[in-house]
Structures are given as C-alpha cells and as structure tokens.
Amino acid sequence: MTAVIDEARPQRVSAFNDPKIRSRVAQIIFLLLVLWLGYEIIHNTAVNLARLNKTFDYKFQFLWTTAGFDIIQRPIEYTRDSTYFRAILVGFLNTLIVAALGIFFATVIGFIIGIMRLSSNWVIAKIATGYVELIRNIPLLLQIFFWYAAVLKPLPGPKESVNFFDLAFLSNRGLVTLKFIWGEGSGYIVIAFILGVVGALAVGHWAKRRQERTGEQFHSFWAGLGLIIGLPLLAFLILGGPVTFEYPVFKGFNFVGGFTILPELIALVLALSIYTASFIAEIVRAGIMAVSHGQTEAAHSLGLRSQPTLRLVVIPQALRVIIPPLTSQYLNLTKNSSLAVAIAYPDLVAMGGVVNNQSGRAVEVVLIWMFIYLSLSLVTSAFMNWYNARVRLVER
Amino acid sequence: MTDVPSPQGWVRSEDAPRLPAPPNTTGPVGWMLTNLFSSPMNSVLTILGASFVIWIAWGVIDWALIRGVFTGEDREACVAVPNSGACWPYVWAKFHQFVYGFYPFDQRWRVNICFIVGAVTLATMAMPSLPYKKWNALFLLVVYPLMTFVLLTGGNLNLSSATIYFITGALLFSALVVPIAAFGIEEGIQRNKLALILAGIAVAIWLVSLFVSMPEINAFGGFISVATLINLLLLTAAAVLSIGHRASTRDIAARSALLGWVGAVSAIIAVLVLVTADFGLVQVETQQWGGLLVTLVVAVTGIVAALPLGILLALGRRSKMVVVRLFSIVFIEVWRGVPLITVLFMASIMLPLFLPEGTNFDKLLRALVGTALFSAAYMAETVRGGLQAIPRGQYEAAQALGLSYWRMMNLIVLPQALKIVIPGIVNAFISLFKDTTLVLIIGLFDLLGIINASFSDPKWVSPQTGTTGYFVAALMFWVFCFAMSRYSLFMERRLATGHKRRGI
Incomplete structure (x- = not known):
C-alpha cells in the first residue's frame, strides 16, 4: 500500500538537477558577471578620467560652449561663434x-x-x-x-x-x-507642387477604381506626371517667374x-x-x-x-x-x-x-x-x- | 521497300533522315543571333555595350601599358615623359613596403614563414576533398595564431609575478571541476567537500586582500604577499584532494575527466611557456608592422576571435534564459548599429580608459579588440541564420536521447549549422578584409594606409603616383576578395540543392 503511494508521488528532483533552478542560478551568475564588468568599466573610466583631471560631463554642458572653428559645408546657419x-x-x-x-x-x-x-x-x-x-x-x-x-x-x-x-x-x-533665388510668392509654387502630388495620387486611385469596375484602363502615370510638373509650372508662369537663378x-x-x-x-x-x-x-x-x-x-x-x-x-x-x-x-x-x-x-x-x-x-x-x-x-x-x-x- | 501500301494511304515505317538544325540557330552565328542581335533594340544595346567595354579596356591598357613608364630610379622618370601613364618604377621601389610595412629588413623571413604556412594550411583546409579537417582546423585556430604571435612579435613576453600567481591559482582552482565532471554536480560536490571548503577559504582571502593590504615577504626570488602565499597553499591542497581522490577510483568517467583536466592545464601551460620563452628572436614593435601584413593580421585575428564569440552570442540570442538573451540582443544590435569607424575610435580612445590604471595597450591590439567585437556581432547573426535553418526535429531528437544542452549543440546542432553558414562566414571575412582599411583612420598603416602614406615621399611625387598607387591597392584587394567570393560561391553550390530560376 505504502509502496504504491510512493510511486504515485512525483519523485523529488534534487535541486542540482532541476532545470529551472539551474537556469535561474546560471542567469543570476551571468547577471552578476555582467554587472561586475559594467561596474569595473565605469569605475576604471572614472578613475582614469580623474587621473587626467577630467570628469564625465553627464549633463553634456560642454555642448553649449563656443566652437570657434569653421565648417566648409553649412546647411544651416553656423559661424565660429556657434556652439x-x-x-x-x-x-x-x-x-x-x-x-x-x-x-x-x-x-x-x-x-x-x-x-x-x-x-x-x-x-x-x-x-x-x-x-x-x-x-x-x-x-x-x-x-x-x-x-x-x-x-x-x-x-x-x-x-x-x-x-x-x-x-x-x-x-x-x-x-x-x-543657385535658386526664391523670390516673392514662390511659396505658391511649392503649394502647387504639393497639390500636383496629391492630384496625381487621387487620379491614380480613381483610375484603379474605374478599372476594377469597368475594365477600362487609364494612363494615370502620364496624367500624374503632368499634374506634378504642370501645376508648379503653371504657378510659376502666372506669378511671373518669382524664382530667379544666380x-x-x-x-x-x-x-x-x-x-x-x-x-x-x-x-x-x-x-x-x-x-x-x-x-x-x-x-x-x-x-x-x-x-x-x-x-x-x-x-x-x-x-x-x-x-x-x-x-x-x-x-x-x-x-x-x-x-x-x-x-x-x-x-x-x-x-x-x-x-x-x-x-x-x-x-x-x-x-x-x-x-x-x-x-x-x-x-x-x-x-x-x-x-x-x-x-x-x-x-x-x-x-x-x-x-x-x-x-x-x-x-x- | 519500306513504304508499305495500305488502305489508308501511305504510312512511314522508319524515321525520316535527321536534318541538321537550321544554320542560323546553331554554332557561333546562332548564338550571336539569340544572345546579341535578337531584336533591333538588342542589336543597338550590344553595339553600345561592346563599344563601352572596349573604350574602358582600351583606356586602362593605354594608361597602364602603352603610356606607362616602366623603368627609372626616381620621380624624374615619370615626370620626364609628357602625358605619361602609370608610374611603375614607384611600385617596384615601394612594393616591399606595401607588403611588410617598416618591418626590419633582415627579419622579414619571419613574416614570410607566417604567410607561407598560413596559405598552405588555409588551402588544405579550404579544399573539401582533403582529409584531416579536424587536425587542420586545430592547427589553424590554435597552433598557427600562437606561432604567428611568437614569430611576428618575437615572443618573450614578460608576465608580472602577480599575473603568474593569478594564473597558477586559477589553474589549481580548476581542478575542483574534475570530480563534478566525473560524478555529476550533486555527487561530485558531496565527495569533494573538504577541497571545496579549502578553495572557498582561498577565494574569501583573495576577496579580502583586494580591499585590505597584506604584508609581503621575500620568497621565490621576489616579494609575495602573504595572502597570495596562503591562497596558493590552500588551492594546492584542494587540487591534490580533488585529483587524488579521483585517481584512486578505477571509474572510466573519473579517469577521462582527470585526463581532460590534465590535458587542458598542460595546454595552457604550454601556451604560456611558448609566449614567454626566449627563442632568440629580435623583438619587433607593432609600430613597425604595416602593409599587407597588418591588413591580414587584423582581418584574420578579427575573424578567428569573432567565430567563437559569434557562436556564443548566437546561442545566447536563441537561449531560453531571459537575461542571457537580452544581453546578447543588446550586444549584437549595438555593435551592428554603429559604424566600424566609431568602434575603432572608441577602441583607440576609450579602451585605455576602461582598463585598470597602468594597463598599457598597444595601438594595433586596440584596433584588434575593436574589430573582433564588431565582427563578432555580425558573425552572431550569420550563425543565427544557420541555427534557424536546422529543423526542430534535430533539437527534439537530441533532447530525446538525453543529451545536455551543450552536448546537443556540440554534437548535433552546431556541426550542421556551421556547415550551412560556411559561405556566410567567408562573406563576413571578405567584408572584414575590406573594412580593415579603416584602421588607417586611427593611424595604423595597413595596405591602403601605407600606399597612401607613400604618396608624400618626395622621391616619388609625380602626377601619376597617386593613381598608380590606388590602382595597385585596388588590384591587390580585388584579387583577395574575388578569390574568396568565388570560394564562397563554390561552397554554396556544393552545399545547396534545389531548382533555381534563370533570367526574368
């Protein structure tokens, strides 16, 4: 009777052989190693920086000091006095x-x-x-x-x-x-261009719908291209050429x-x-x-x-x-x-x-x-x- | 006589004589008609394309050979001829520098030995039909790097006494593993309690000695801290207990565990003896290395170090353990997300900051560490691809056989996965080989770096020196990379089966 109960009871696995426990222990050891390595690196860096009379500028304050050098290509405003x-x-x-x-x-x-x-x-x-x-x-x-x-x-x-x-x-x-010189009213050309793109997308969508419904094809590519190029061109002509070239x-x-x-x-x-x-x-x-x-x-x-x-x-x-x-x-x-x-x-x-x-x-x-x-x-x-x-x- | 009259009419009773194919579909003419002039458009393209190729080829031949200057002692030869082409005397004069950098002239045989042995073993390794792959790999991955290290640097490393004590302690400590390997964790620990306690005391003393300074005494021809001395004694006792206990049993597992430990320890000792021994070779500082030598050293070390690291990272990324998986993912993605040049800057600027004070680090070694970590991340992704290609059934079958994780990986999964990714590894090596040129930005003279530097030699300044130099560099890199990419394709074809599509 007792023997049967013993067999029915799940065998207790020793903690050494329990895969869950082993995995947890391994992970903890690994984590400790990684943390120790990270600590070592940070600590050494701090010590070495201190030896060189430097500190780690964790607020990145130095970014706001004046640069004092020139850059040969500046897409935005930049002078020697910039930061x-x-x-x-x-x-x-x-x-x-x-x-x-x-x-x-x-x-x-x-x-x-x-x-x-x-x-x-x-x-x-x-x-x-x-x-x-x-x-x-x-x-x-x-x-x-x-x-x-x-x-x-x-x-x-x-x-x-x-x-x-x-x-x-x-x-x-x-x-x-x-060099393009964008004169007075050239903003309308950009707006016309955006309108052209939107129009081209709309035409493409409409053409696809119509083809699915009726089977008729429409050259939406050329129409779209015409819109994208034509509208800004039209705006340019109407406005009397606000964009000049240098x-x-x-x-x-x-x-x-x-x-x-x-x-x-x-x-x-x-x-x-x-x-x-x-x-x-x-x-x-x-x-x-x-x-x-x-x-x-x-x-x-x-x-x-x-x-x-x-x-x-x-x-x-x-x-x-x-x-x-x-x-x-x-x-x-x-x-x-x-x-x-x-x-x-x-x-x-x-x-x-x-x-x-x-x-x-x-x-x-x-x-x-x-x-x-x-x-x-x-x-x-x-x-x-x-x-x-x-x-x-x-x-x- | 073969035509039999029949009610339906005439029936052929034997094959009609075979006619040759129409002349415009066979032979060179047929080939040209289908591949070159199949339509008016294609004819125009063919003629345009062919003229383009001839134009380019003629330009190169004209520049390199016809207008090229072949003899001369210095720049005068290349400057004297008006509208001259390539300046070859400059290449003849500098070629040794391109290969060896500033390696001392009378020591270059050492580099040559490394080149030749490396080429031969690599070639035998690369040919699938040749036997002894395992031994070859062992030589290539363990013996050869050691050999090159000793030959190229001159060996004769000076280990500080602290390092020697530390290594001795670690080796003694590793003896504790023997009973565990022989009897499993539980029984192994129980049988070896005393040794474990001794080792634990040693570790505790070591930890305390990190924070508390201990008195030093004069022994072994130098000063040694009391803590170290006690530790070494304790660990020796622990090691003797662990080994001695096992040696007495006649158990096969115990004996093989013991043998494995002895083998590993003696291999490590052999390595240490080799790198510290004085072979009478002149020391050559790495500042004197250069050219193809540096390119190969960086690329080969990078890939050899990256392979084991990459495998571990790939396994880690597929691991079920959250911590390990997370660490692997972050590590791989960080290295893959940044350009190699920032990694090299980091290695050359920040690595010295990361290490304890007083650790002196060679510039080349810094670059090596950087490239190794960088390519390990890429290697990990290559290997992961191979691991993913192994069917689940292989893992399940291995587990059903009762293999542990490492045995499953070593015996079943990795051998298959690594075989699949051989082309990927070769490709990784090609891109690493090309990327080694970046080390010139942190001031090392690789092949491109030394060619770049040679332009400023006043003896050879001429309008064509730069172009000639870059031409030679491109040719050398191209030969290496093209050969490797062919090899990778060859392996891919050998390993792959299936049906592929040709053309649109």
Whole structure:
C-alpha cells in the first residue's frame, strides 16, 4: 500500500538537477558577471578620467560652449561663434545629405545594373556582372580616395574648369552651378507642387477604381506626371517667374555666386552610391529570381505582355524579397558615410572628432555618435518590421 | 521497300533522315543571333555595350601599358615623359613596403614563414576533398595564431609575478571541476567537500586582500604577499584532494575527466611557456608592422576571435534564459548599429580608459579588440541564420536521447549549422578584409594606409603616383576578395540543392 503511494508521488528532483533552478542560478551568475564588468568599466573610466583631471560631463554642458572653428559645408546657419551642439548638428545634417543623395543614386544605379544582369543580351549581362564583381571587391575607403584624390583633385583649377553650357563648372574646387533665388510668392509654387502630388495620387486611385469596375484602363502615370510638373509650372508662369537663378561668374581667382557642391561631397556620394549599387544590384537580381518562373508563364498565358507582366506580376512579388535587404543596405550606406572623415567632409563623425580634439570630451562624443547612429538603425529596423508585416503573405 | 501500301494511304515505317538544325540557330552565328542581335533594340544595346567595354579596356591598357613608364630610379622618370601613364618604377621601389610595412629588413623571413604556412594550411583546409579537417582546423585556430604571435612579435613576453600567481591559482582552482565532471554536480560536490571548503577559504582571502593590504615577504626570488602565499597553499591542497581522490577510483568517467583536466592545464601551460620563452628572436614593435601584413593580421585575428564569440552570442540570442538573451540582443544590435569607424575610435580612445590604471595597450591590439567585437556581432547573426535553418526535429531528437544542452549543440546542432553558414562566414571575412582599411583612420598603416602614406615621399611625387598607387591597392584587394567570393560561391553550390530560376 505504502509502496504504491510512493510511486504515485512525483519523485523529488534534487535541486542540482532541476532545470529551472539551474537556469535561474546560471542567469543570476551571468547577471552578476555582467554587472561586475559594467561596474569595473565605469569605475576604471572614472578613475582614469580623474587621473587626467577630467570628469564625465553627464549633463553634456560642454555642448553649449563656443566652437570657434569653421565648417566648409553649412546647411544651416553656423559661424565660429556657434556652439559645439550646433557644430554637431551641422555634421549630422551633412551626414543626412550624403546619405539621402547616396541612397537615391545607389538605388537608381543598383536597379539598372540588377536588371541588366538578367538581360537576355549577353554583352549587357556581362557588363553588369563585371561591374558588380569589380566594385564590391574593392574597399569603399579606397574608392573614396580614388574619386577624391585621383579624379577630382587633379582637375584643373577654377580658371580652366570644365564648362557645362555655362550652367555648371567642374573644377578642383567642386561643382559650381546655378543657385535658386526664391523670390516673392514662390511659396505658391511649392503649394502647387504639393497639390500636383496629391492630384496625381487621387487620379491614380480613381483610375484603379474605374478599372476594377469597368475594365477600362487609364494612363494615370502620364496624367500624374503632368499634374506634378504642370501645376508648379503653371504657378510659376502666372506669378511671373518669382524664382530667379544666380549664375556663377568667374572673377579673379574663383567663382562668385552660384551654388558650390564641394568635391568632398561629390567624391563621397559617387563612391558610396557606386559601391552600394553593386550590392543593391545583387539584391534586385535575387529578388527577381525568387519569383517563380511559373508566375511569368501564368501571366503570359493570361495574355499579359512582357512589360505589364513585369510591372503587375513579377515586381510586386520581387519587392517583398527585395525591400528588407535593401533597407539594410540603406542603413549600411548611412553608416559607411562616416568614412567622410578620411577626406575631411564635415559629417557627424568628423565634427565629433573635431569637438573631441578641442574639448577633450572623448567619452561624451563617442556616446553622442553611438546614440545618433543607434537611433537611425532602430528607426530603420522599425520601418522594416512594419513593412514586413504589411507585405507578409496572407495565407489561409 | 519500306513504304508499305495500305488502305489508308501511305504510312512511314522508319524515321525520316535527321536534318541538321537550321544554320542560323546553331554554332557561333546562332548564338550571336539569340544572345546579341535578337531584336533591333538588342542589336543597338550590344553595339553600345561592346563599344563601352572596349573604350574602358582600351583606356586602362593605354594608361597602364602603352603610356606607362616602366623603368627609372626616381620621380624624374615619370615626370620626364609628357602625358605619361602609370608610374611603375614607384611600385617596384615601394612594393616591399606595401607588403611588410617598416618591418626590419633582415627579419622579414619571419613574416614570410607566417604567410607561407598560413596559405598552405588555409588551402588544405579550404579544399573539401582533403582529409584531416579536424587536425587542420586545430592547427589553424590554435597552433598557427600562437606561432604567428611568437614569430611576428618575437615572443618573450614578460608576465608580472602577480599575473603568474593569478594564473597558477586559477589553474589549481580548476581542478575542483574534475570530480563534478566525473560524478555529476550533486555527487561530485558531496565527495569533494573538504577541497571545496579549502578553495572557498582561498577565494574569501583573495576577496579580502583586494580591499585590505597584506604584508609581503621575500620568497621565490621576489616579494609575495602573504595572502597570495596562503591562497596558493590552500588551492594546492584542494587540487591534490580533488585529483587524488579521483585517481584512486578505477571509474572510466573519473579517469577521462582527470585526463581532460590534465590535458587542458598542460595546454595552457604550454601556451604560456611558448609566449614567454626566449627563442632568440629580435623583438619587433607593432609600430613597425604595416602593409599587407597588418591588413591580414587584423582581418584574420578579427575573424578567428569573432567565430567563437559569434557562436556564443548566437546561442545566447536563441537561449531560453531571459537575461542571457537580452544581453546578447543588446550586444549584437549595438555593435551592428554603429559604424566600424566609431568602434575603432572608441577602441583607440576609450579602451585605455576602461582598463585598470597602468594597463598599457598597444595601438594595433586596440584596433584588434575593436574589430573582433564588431565582427563578432555580425558573425552572431550569420550563425543565427544557420541555427534557424536546422529543423526542430534535430533539437527534439537530441533532447530525446538525453543529451545536455551543450552536448546537443556540440554534437548535433552546431556541426550542421556551421556547415550551412560556411559561405556566410567567408562573406563576413571578405567584408572584414575590406573594412580593415579603416584602421588607417586611427593611424595604423595597413595596405591602403601605407600606399597612401607613400604618396608624400618626395622621391616619388609625380602626377601619376597617386593613381598608380590606388590602382595597385585596388588590384591587390580585388584579387583577395574575388578569390574568396568565388570560394564562397563554390561552397554554396556544393552545399545547396534545389531548382533555381534563370533570367526574368
């Protein structure tokens, strides 16, 4: 009788062999180790800083001291008397400028090359393969140096600059081009542009609805394009041309007026977009290859020609595969734009470096860098998660 | 004779003679018609594309070979010719620097040995058909790094007496594991109570000695703190108890545990003896290293250190333990979220601040720590991909066999997962190899750095020096990276099966 009860009772596992207890003990030990490591690092840093007669400025007060240095590219108001904070902000905006330009050009080049790689034309496909294999196997920093030091710097000086129809001049000081002067009432042009975009979206929506209802097609793309370009143009003409251009004029030793794009920026955007495009091309190719050939055949057998097949069947499915790695390439490009420091383009890292050199606030500057880049990557991955959830295959 | 008349008419009773395919669908002409000139649009594209390629190729050949200057003693040779192309004498003169940096001239054989042994073992490792992979891997991951360390730096490290005491203590302490490994945690602890108590006292004394200064006495040819002395005695006693107790039994588990411990301890001692021994090699400071040597050292160390760290992080990220998983996620995402250049700045500026006062840190070593941690995060994500590809059934089967977590991972999951991610690891290595160029920003002279620095040599300043230098750098990097990417593709094809689509 008692034997039966003993067997029925769950066997008491010794505490050493209980997986729950073991896991908890392991976690506590791990946590203690991590905390100890963190304490050691903070403690050592404090001791070392004290030895160097410094403290950790946990309120980041130093950001409000006068910077006292110039920056060669200022998207916002900045003078020598501005604060370190403003200098870092300028650097951050410069990073965003490089990243935006780079992302735009990298996407365009990347999609062209990626589609070229799948071309049935042997020469075209091999050119694209050659591009990808050449560019992605050469370090980015080397490419930046190449464009900057071997292509743009040896260009002739402003006096003998390469002239593009008197509209733009390429010299070793960069590309000098027209400058827009936004005159009285030019705000209406912007409003017209926004109206154009909204109108184009509305037309597209209406055309889609009508096609679903009646089957009639409407060239909404051209109509939309007409709206986006036409409305601002109309506003421009009605207002009597409030936007004027300032032409660069060569005077003395350099150009006066106009808008100058620094050679550093050109080199950086060129290198970043060409380099990243080689990766984007591979992503695009993989994305299109991932769409089963049966989809194309089914579309053909439904009577779709090859252009609508691509636009309506293959690309929407390929985008599902393309977008996630594409966003991470955009992120990589943004992070790689930090190589700007090597050719002294004033981006976030370069500005942080200058601030660190002047103020000696190494720890704080590194923390600012990490905070900004981490926020950027978190925002990007949040977008990626949102997009993945949106385009996820809806299965029964 | 084969045509048989029949009521329905005429029926063929044997195959018609085979006609050759139409001439415009076979042979070179057919190939060109389908691949180059299938439509007017394609013909135009073909001609445009071909002219573009010829234009580029001709530009490079013209610059490098036809207009290139091949002989000369200094810049005069390249400046003298008007509109000259590549300045090759500069490359001949500087090539040794590109490879070795400022490594002393008469010591470069040491670098060569490392290059050759590394290339041979790596090649034999990379060929899937060759046997002894395990031994090869062991050599490549353990013996080779040690060998290169001793050869390149000259070895002969000076360990402080405190470090030696600490290592001795730790090794003795590790003997406590032997009974636990042999009999399991519960029984192992019960059988070895006395030794555990002794070790506990030693640890307590060590902790107290961190805060309270102890008197020092003269022994072993130097001053040694009383606490250290007592600790070493206590730990020796504990170790003797743990081992001696086990040695008396004839249990197989006990013996193998003992053997494993002895093996591990003697391996560690061997490593320490190797790096501290004086082989009569001249010491070469890392400031003198440069060129391809630094590029390879940073890339290889980065990847070799990143592999185990990355595996641990990947396991941690998939662990059921919340603390471990959270730590792994934060670690991986932080390193992956910031650019390598900030990591390198952090390593070169902040690492010395993180360490206890007086720890002196080499610039190269700082960069190595930075790149290793950085690539560990990327490696972790690569390995995680492999772990996710292993079907659940494999884990469940391993658990059903009663394997513990580590045995399941070591024997069942990791061998399969790591095999899948070989191409990923090679790709990670390629990007790390390219990223090593960034160390020039923190003032190390890697291949690109040394080429960049050589432009300022007044002996070789000419309009074409820069372009030639970058051309050579690009060529060297390209050869390495392209070869590795081909290898990665080859492994991918070997490991993958399935049907792929070609063309749109």
